[in-house]
Amino acid sequence: MLSLPSGTLDAAATAARLPWRALANEIAALLQDRTVSVPARSVLRMAEGASLFVMPAADGQMAMTKLITLTPANAGTGRPSIQGDVVVFDVATGERQVMLDGPTVTARRTAAVSLLAAQRLAPRTDGPLLVVGAGVQGVAHAQAFIEGLGVQEVWIASRSAASAETLARQVRALGATARVVADADAALPHCPLVATCTPAQQVVLSAVPRLDAFIAAVGAYRPDQAELSADVCKFFARQGHIVVDTEDAAHEAGDLLQAGLDVAALPTLRDVVGGTVAAPRGPVLFKGCGWAGWDLAAARLALRSENPHSQPMPVRP
Incomplete structure (x- = not known):
């Protein structure tokens, strides 16, 4: 070696x-x-x-x-x-x-950005947490929300049953309970915290989330990618709030761009940390695209x- x-x-x-x-x-x-x-x-x-x-x-x-x-x-x-x-x-x-x-x-800073957004924006931080995608980012987000927010229950949806079971074992090793589910949309009514961490090759959430939901969508980082359906994005724009990680999302956030939203007009995480955005009421979508x-x-x-x-x-x- x-x-x-x-x-x-x-x-x-x-x-x-x-x-x-x-x-x-x-x-x-x-x-x-x-x-x-x-x-x-x-x-x-x-x-x-x-x-x-x-x-x-x-x-x-x-x-x-x-x-x-x-x-x-x-x-x-x-x-x-x-x-x-x-x-x-x-x-x-x-x-x-x-x-x-x-x-x-890459894994830890991406999940830590989602953690920071949840700390500042999530209507509820106690969970359960739904993780969609059980790859590297799914693992990192589960760890970050368990250790950073104290989440005690994690639901896992993945195209790979083996990956989902592996993540479930890791969650249990951290002292939280884990449940593998076949349908991410069907889990939304039960989970106020959601992290979508997929390769963004197809939409993985299309159902209307809870009114106290916080979704961190981090898989799509190009305009031709999307994890969330246009209807879900429009729901947050109409009923709640959308915050993007940086101004670069204006040309990178495929979920939001494909929904026809004015991404350049959305507040960023810098606005939230700087106090220029009031604590939101209602459901929150945090869209992360990555930044050096x-x-x-x-x-x-x-x-x-x-x-x-x-x-x-x-x-x-």
Whole structure:
């Protein structure tokens, strides 16, 4: 087995430096940091539906780039669909500080963003939680909501019965109860918390959710993808509230764009954290598309997490 280069953290070591609540707090702090710079991510389409993502970001002290591949054809082969690294540099010296496991950062920062949104926006945070999709993101969201919100019951819907049962065992190992269900729509009346974490190749939720529902939809990140039906999206626009992760959702949030909604006019998570959006009443849809700023927040926390008393980076004017 090859040893990792000095300063390189494997998946387990990367995860250990990114505890859920601390990561959600770091993401909130980053959203108020005026020194943060995040250019548009670069996506290179490759053969067989694969993609290469280059996602840089920086603040006043560090710069990082996430370089990962997404290979859908790896599904079922034993090879991960997402592979790559997050390389972190010191701004003042240009020296590399650490290299983190890219898939682990991606999984944990995505679920931590959903956790932060649920902490600030969910009408109810006690669950049960319905997780649609039992892959890497399904696992991460179950962990984040159990450990970050104290959810005690998780319902799981997945096209793969084996993956659903595996996730159910992981949920039980965390001290929560788990139930595998065949129909995600039929589970909606029972679950005020929902996370859709699928490859977004087809709509997975088309039924009307509860009036106290919070849905974090994170699978679709391109305009041609959708996990939620147009009717579900329009329900939230009409009866509740929709919040997107960043302004980039205006050209990435396929669920909302295909429903004909004005995504550019929707509030962002930055607005929520900054207090410019009042606490919503009624059901809430949080649409996440991904942003290199979330990876930067993970890098900031990872470099400080050896200190058990560390706090989020201070907000800089």
